[in-house]
Amino acid sequence: xxxxxxxxxxxxxxxxxxxxxxxxxxxxxxxxxxxxxxxxxxxxxxxxxxxxxxxxxxxxxxxxxxxxxxxxxxxxxxxxxxxxxxxxxxxxxxxxxxxxxxxxxxxxxxxxxxxxxxxxxxxxxxxxxxxxxxxxxxxxxxxxxxxxxxxxxxxxxxxxxxxxxx
Numbered sequence: 505x506x507x508x509x510x511x512x513x514x515x516x517x518x519x520x521x522x523x524x525x526x527x528x529x530x531x532x533x534x535x536x537x538x539x540x541x542x543x544x545x546x547x548x549x550x551x552x553x554x555x556x557x558x559x560x561x562x563x564x565x566x567x568x569x570x571x572x573x574x575x576x577x578x579x580x581x582x583x584x585x586x587x588x589x590x591x592x593x594x595x596x597x598x599x600x601x602x603x604x605x606x607x608x609x610x611x612x613x614x615x616x617x618x619x620x621x622x623x624x625x626x627x628x629x630x631x632x633x634x635x636x637x638x639x640x641x642x643x644x645x646x647x648x649x650x651x652x653x654x655x656x657x658x659x660x661x662x663x664x665x666x667x668x669x670x
Contacts, residue, residue, distance in 0.1 A: 508648045510637040513568025525638045530659040531631035532610035533669040534576075536623040539603040545621040550618070552580050552627050559605035561596045562630075565587035571634060573608060576629045611670050630634070631669060 522616060534554055538544045544554060563570040577584055589625045590596050596607045600620045610632040636655060638644060
């Protein structure tokens, strides 16, 4: 009841799917994040098999990205050694920065490039879809509707229509 609009991963909760409207906005590329001290940081891209030799900073069970990452690793028949799980992207990046492990994260354009080395994945494992979510039975103020329309139009014009990822 507190939020009019949310930008997020697809919700996994089946009990509220009929109570929300979801619209696919854009896809983020999935990347590897490694500390600059890690030997993999010298590469431009990396495979999941190369990453799995290190401890992982992973998304927790509460994260919308966790099921997708679990599926990705299962499909590759790889079991990451998870040191710690976190919900928030920048928390994960912080642990990678301090050399606690490596991570697989969506592309974070706002990330300071001096914090960790982001590497493309050789394994074509998919993307992280981002959705705009509203309640289906909730009045949206005109300003929220205009914001919703702006975000959808912006993502379409700058990413989707150009077949670009964030």
